[in-house]
Amino acid sequence: MPELPEVEVVRRGLHEHVAGRTVDAVEVLHPRAIRRHLAGAADFALRLTGQRLDAARRRGKYLWVDLSGGDAMLAHLGMSGQMLVQPVGAPDEKHLRVRLRFTDGGPELRFVDQRTFGGLALADLVEVDGTRLPRQVAHIARDPMDPAFDPVAAVAALRGRRTEVKRALLDQTLVSGVGNIYADEALWRARLHGLRPADKLTRAKAAELLAHATQVMYEALGEGGTSFDALYVNVNGQSGYFDRSLAVYGREDEPCRRCGTAIRREPFMNRSSYSCPRCQPRPRG
DNA sequence: CTTATGACCTGCAAGC
DNA sequence: TGCTTGCAGGTCATAA
Numbered sequence: 001m002p003e004l005p006e007v008e009v010v011r012r013g014l015h016e017h018v019a020g021r022t023v024d025a026v027e028v029l030h031p032r033a034i035r036r037h038l039a040g041a042a043d044f045a046l047r048l049t050g051q052r053l054d055a056a057r058r059r060g061k062y063l064w065v066d067l068s069g070g071d072a073m074l075a076h077l078g079m080s081g082q083m084l085v086q087p088v089g090a091p092d093e094k095h096l097r098v099r100l101r102f103t104d105g106g107p108e109l110r111f112v113d114q115r116t117f118g119g120l121a122l123a124d125l126v127e128v129d130g131t132r133l134p135r136q137v138a139h140i141a142r143d144p145m146d147p148a149f150d151p152v153a154a155v156a157a158l159r160g161r162r163t164e165v166k167r168a169l170l171d172q173t174l175v176s177g178v179g180n181i182y183a184d185e186a187l188w189r190a191r192l193h194g195l196r197p198a199d200k201l202t203r204a205k206a207a208e209l210l211a212h213a214t215q216v217m218y219e220a221l222g223e224g225g226t227s228f229d230a231l232y233v234n235v236n237g238q239s240g241y242f243d244r245s246l247a248v249y250g251r252e253d254e255p256c257r258r259c260g261t262a263i264r265r266e267p268f269m270n271r272s273s274y275s276c277p278r279c280q281p282r283p284r285g
Numbered sequence: 286c287t288t289a290t291g292a293c294c295t296g297c298a299a300g301c
Numbered sequence: 302t303g304c305t306t307g308c309a310g311g312t313c314a315t316a317a
């Protein structure tokens with residue numbers, strides 16, 4: 001699920017359904033889901049068992065839950081990860097990777113991940129710029145929904161890259177949370193082609209782009225996120241509705257909502273970029 | 286240091 | 302029907 005709004009939907013679900021509950025048992029069904037926990041699955045299970053899960057937090061697309069013992073359980077959903085709250089005894093999902101049972105005997109927490117690009121880990125917290133973060137998240141920039149997000153600094157970071165603006169927007173060390181969908185949507189709103197050089201944008205244009213990215217992610221959050229299929233769901237298995245509001249992503253050959261021109265799809269970094277040929281002319285050369 | 290490129294996985298839809 | 306190919310909301314290690 002993976003961009004900021006979808007991860008935030010999951011974070012809220014975790015906060016509501018698992019915060020305050022104590023882990024009774026941990027079952028790792030696929031070792032790859034725990035590969036970022038270098039001490040291994042047995043250590044992961046042992047150290048997590050008996051801990052109470054506290055606040056659920058997020059930076060960009062990373063998600064974590066504070067543990068009563070002082071560390072955190074970190075999660076990244078990758079391309080296809082889900083956190084599901086399911087009744088004990090519900091049939092295992094085909095791609096169930098990790099199960100947490102709780103001492104209260106209530107619904108269990110399941111990490112389900114078809115492609116196993118995501119995973120869980122335990123992490124100690126380090127302080128970065130006044131914020132406590134899991135060590136593995138320390139290199140990720142603040143996202144636009146962070147109360148301490150600094151738009152001026154973010155604009156400077158984007159313009160400081162000698163690369164194309166879409167690449168810069170997707171660089172999680174500059175601004176976090178933006179992925180392929182919301183990058184394309186923000187570029188369309190700003191009438192910019194993603195191949196435009198980031199360092200040639202005026203400060204005002206870069207600021208406008210960032211404001212559009214922020215706005216479109218808030219709008220998506222308001223609709224429960226974007227989901228084209230059952231892979232992208234909240235902790236209760238429900239889909240969001242923002243796909244109806246997308247202007248370009250996934251709309252190849254459909255009319256631009258501004259000018260009616262057919263939306264084009266172009267290869268980009270082993271996937272696709274969607275844009276309007278008229279509103280977002282490709283840069284020369 | 287910065288920037289670009291593939292690797293990592295599974296499953297689905299489209300085309301032959 | 303079956304095969305192949307291409308594609309998917311991401312990040313990371315490695316190369317230049």
